[in-house]
Amino acid sequence: MKRGMAATAALILLSLAACATDEPAATPSDSSSAPAAGTGEQSKFFVQADYDNELALLDAAPTGPADKPWEQVLNPKMVDTAKFKKAGPHKICFSNAALNNPWRQVGFKTMQAEVEAQGDRIKEFVHVDAEGKDQKQIADINDLLGKGCDALIVSPNTTATLTPAVEAACKADLPVVVFDRGVDTDCPVTFINPIGGYGFGHVGAEFVSQRMKPGGKVLALRILPGVDVLETRWSAAKVVFDKAQVDVVGVEFTDGDPAKTKKIVNDYIQRHGTIDGVWMDAGAVAVAAVEAFQDAGQPVPPINGEDQLDFLKLWKDEGLTAIAPTYPTYQWRTPIIAALRILDGQQVSAPWKLPQPTITQENLDSYLDPEMPPLHYAMCGCTDLPGYPQRWK
Amino acid sequence: MRLVQRRPLPSRLARVRSGGLLPLIAILAVLLVLITVRQPDFMAPPSLMSFLGRSAPLILLAAGQYFVIVSGEFDLSVGSLVTAQVVVAARLIDSDPSRTWPVVLVLLAGGLLVGLVNGLITTRLRVPSFITTLGMFLILVGAVYLWSNGAPKGGLSEEFRRFGRRAFEDVPGLGRIPYALVILLVLATLAVLLMRSDFGRVLVAVGDNPRTAELSGARVHRTRTIAFMLSGLAAAVAAILIGGYSGVSFQAGAGLEFGAITAVVLGGVALGGGRGSVVGAMLGALTLELLFTLMNFYGVSGALRPTVQGAIILFAVAVSTRRSTSR
Numbered sequence: 001m002k003r004g005m006a007a008t009a010a011l012i013l014l015s016l017a018a019c020a021t022d023e024p025a026a027t028p029s030d031s032s033s034a035p036a037a038g039t040g041e042q043s044k045f046f047v048q049a050d051y052d053n054e055l056a057l058l059d060a061a062p063t064g065p066a067d068k069p070w071e072q073v074l075n076p077k078m079v080d081t082a083k084f085k086k087a088g089p090h091k092i093c094f095s096n097a098a099l100n101n102p103w104r105q106v107g108f109k110t111m112q113a114e115v116e117a118q119g120d121r122i123k124e125f126v127h128v129d130a131e132g133k134d135q136k137q138i139a140d141i142n143d144l145l146g147k148g149c150d151a152l153i154v155s156p157n158t159t160a161t162l163t164p165a166v167e168a169a170c171k172a173d174l175p176v177v178v179f180d181r182g183v184d185t186d187c188p189v190t191f192i193n194p195i196g197g198y199g200f201g202h203v204g205a206e207f208v209s210q211r212m213k214p215g216g217k218v219l220a221l222r223i224l225p226g227v228d229v230l231e232t233r234w235s236a237a238k239v240v241f242d243k244a245q246v247d248v249v250g251v252e253f254t255d256g257d258p259a260k261t262k263k264i265v266n267d268y269i270q271r272h273g274t275i276d277g278v279w280m281d282a283g284a285v286a287v288a289a290v291e292a293f294q295d296a297g298q299p300v301p302p303i304n305g306e307d308q309l310d311f312l313k314l315w316k317d318e319g320l321t322a323i324a325p326t327y328p329t330y331q332w333r334t335p336i337i338a339a340l341r342i343l344d345g346q347q348v349s350a351p352w353k354l355p356q357p358t359i360t361q362e363n364l365d366s367y368l369d370p371e372m373p374p375l376h377y378a379m380c381g382c383t384d385l386p387g388y389p390q391r392w393k
Numbered sequence: 394m395r396l397v398q399r400r401p402l403p404s405r406l407a408r409v410r411s412g413g414l415l416p417l418i419a420i421l422a423v424l425l426v427l428i429t430v431r432q433p434d435f436m437a438p439p440s441l442m443s444f445l446g447r448s449a450p451l452i453l454l455a456a457g458q459y460f461v462i463v464s465g466e467f468d469l470s471v472g473s474l475v476t477a478q479v480v481v482a483a484r485l486i487d488s489d490p491s492r493t494w495p496v497v498l499v500l501l502a503g504g505l506l507v508g509l510v511n512g513l514i515t516t517r518l519r520v521p522s523f524i525t526t527l528g529m530f531l532i533l534v535g536a537v538y539l540w541s542n543g544a545p546k547g548g549l550s551e552e553f554r555r556f557g558r559r560a561f562e563d564v565p566g567l568g569r570i571p572y573a574l575v576i577l578l579v580l581a582t583l584a585v586l587l588m589r590s591d592f593g594r595v596l597v598a599v600g601d602n603p604r605t606a607e608l609s610g611a612r613v614h615r616t617r618t619i620a621f622m623l624s625g626l627a628a629a630v631a632a633i634l635i636g637g638y639s640g641v642s643f644q645a646g647a648g649l650e651f652g653a654i655t656a657v658v659l660g661g662v663a664l665g666g667g668r669g670s671v672v673g674a675m676l677g678a679l680t681l682e683l684l685f686t687l688m689n690f691y692g693v694s695g696a697l698r699p700t701v702q703g704a705i706i707l708f709a710v711a712v713s714t715r716r717s718t719s720r
Contacts, residue, residue, distance in 0.1 A: 099542055105542070257642050257647075258640045258642045259635065259640075259642040259644055259645050260642075260644060261639075262639045263695070264695070266447075267689045267695070270432070270435075270440070270686075270690070271689055271690060271692065287640065288639060288640060291558075291639075291640075295558060310548075373488070373546075373547070373548065374548045375545070375546070375548075
């Protein structure tokens with residue numbers, strides 16, 4: 001009897017183990033090619049023209065108020081919106097892809113604060129969270145079309161799947177504003193986002209490859225494969241590393257998880273003795289990577305993070321050689337501003353390219369506010385908004 | 394308990410000691426030799442100490458899982474329990490050092506409580522422990538997401554993190570001894586003492602043959618419930634160490650339940666209960682960690698780890714099934 005039980009138990013266990021390991025779709029099969037060093041083949045998402053364009057935008061001068069980067073535009077192309085002109089106050093609806101990471105949490109709070117700041121012009125703000133599910137967001141957008149919204153803001157969960165839903169919304173008689181991730185259609189009035197992933201990846205990789213010893217060993221840490229905004233970051237970094245002829249000893253996926261990151265970095269330190277540079281496609285786990293070096297008793301090599309305060313604080317306290325390209329959360333203010341301008345019949349730029357500042361050693365102090373929580377994003381552009389700082393704590 | 398002593402139960406402890414650990418120690422030795430060949434530095438005190446410190450959580454979880462498995466049950470909830478505890482700790486501490494110790498107590502109590510619920514549902518409601526703890530696993534995963542809106546909030550204080558991160562520095566001869574290793578040694582000693590006490594004997598007897606144990610006067614339900622509580626407690630301590638080591642993370646405990654079960658099986662403990670020692674289970678965890686380290690040194694991706702664990706479970710069960718038919 002016991003034998004049967006043990007065998008059944010083992011069977012169930014194994015099937016469960018299989019489920020558990022399948023689940024994070026992010027677990028990449030291509031990371032098993034770890035021994036094969038180098039940067040590998042260029043990402044399928046790489047588009048040379050977009051890459052050239054973004055790198056040019058890094059040096060472009062923005063138009064608009066200098067102290068309000070969320071209202072600035074790079075290379076504006078104004079479009080007419082007179083046909084959407086309408087008397088206020090307005091009902092603005094927002095279909096949100098998800099709130100499932102600190103970046104989106106900070107961003108959404110910033111957007112809510114912007115709505116509050118524009119309170120006399122907005123009578124109602126409807127927010128629907130798709131919880132990271134394409135199907136739910138398609139249904140959400142469809143529902144919102146029947147709710148009498150004066151303008152619809154969409155932050156799409158994935159590009160291709162949400163395109164038909166956004167196209168359907170464009171056919172309804174209201175202005176549609178898309179931001180953050182894009183869709184494969186020009187039908188929205190405007191698409192708002194910062195310069196983008198190529199710019200982000202390029203800035204970090206340039207810094208790391210210039211500051212480390214020539215030909216040294218670089219570890220590239222990525223969150224997960226197959227997401228356009230992250231693929232572009234890596235593909236731009238790959239171009240830099242290939243050109244600089246550094247030795248990329250590993251490209252690993254962390255799932256954005258500090259525990260996994262620390263283990264991976266620790267594995268590489270053990271395997272290679274030293275690592276001379278760390279590049280990351282997002283800053284969420286930068287602190288974990290730094291800690292892995294500290295706990296191994298090694299100096300922290302040149303590294304890039306993002307504008308999360310835990311990293312900025314560690315950078316300052318430990319005197320790291322670091323840089324923080326950003327994907328600014330202040331872009332969550334812009335869709336509200338854009339929607340109101342469109343409803344006023346004012347011209348807006350389409351696309352609306354926002355500047356994408358970089359935090360460097362020189363301006364680090366101006367972004368480091370020790371009073372804010374560790375997962376807050378410094379580039380929120382929210383200090384002038386109602387409820388600051390309590391709302392973001 | 395006195396009742397139990399008067400009617401001695403068929404204890405298999407002696408038999409396990411005679412043969413059970415030798416193959417495992419042989420595997421351990423081979424792994425150590427292979428690692429030393431590849432990376433001689435590994436055996437130097439600093440790296441060895443930090444390896445043992447990092448392995449402490451899995452070893453503790455293996456000990457906790459051992460109590461449950463040897464009593465004839467399973468605990469699949471420990472991984473998600475670790476994650477839940479780390480996320481809860483971060484939210485409760487919220488980077489305030491003065492809350493460190495109260496939160497540590499809350500976590501330990503929480504671990505015991507989850508174990509108690511697992512035990513009561515399994516024994517009183519007669520739900521198979523696979524289902525009970527799988528349900529608990531899912532409940533905890535869902536609850537953590539709901540409570541945190543899908544993104545961890547707050548932060549762990551340095552005081553909390555030191556248990557998993559810091560060490561006694563400048564120890565003569567050894568360099569630094571991680572706090573995690575000291576905590577592990579203390580708890581491992583307690584686990585061994587517990588298994589040598591009356592409770593330990595009853596626990597093994599309950600797993601070997603619950604009917605006989607019950608007829609001999611053992612309180613099967615209570616014993617198994619305590620085993621679940623010990624597993625919950627081990628998960629709480631592991632959560633403190635893991636949270637300390639790597640900080641707030643939604644995947645802090647991901648897959649640890651399978652790691653612990655693999656370690657226990659590798660340590661010669663029979664799935665289904667009644668055979669094996671807690672020392673074996675803990676050495677099994679150490680062996681598993683060594684195996685992963687070896688794989689890393691040879692450049693094998695971490696993605697293969699679940700596959701290796703699966704193969705070990707299959708192989709170990711096949712071997713133990715052959716053994717039990719021949720007896």
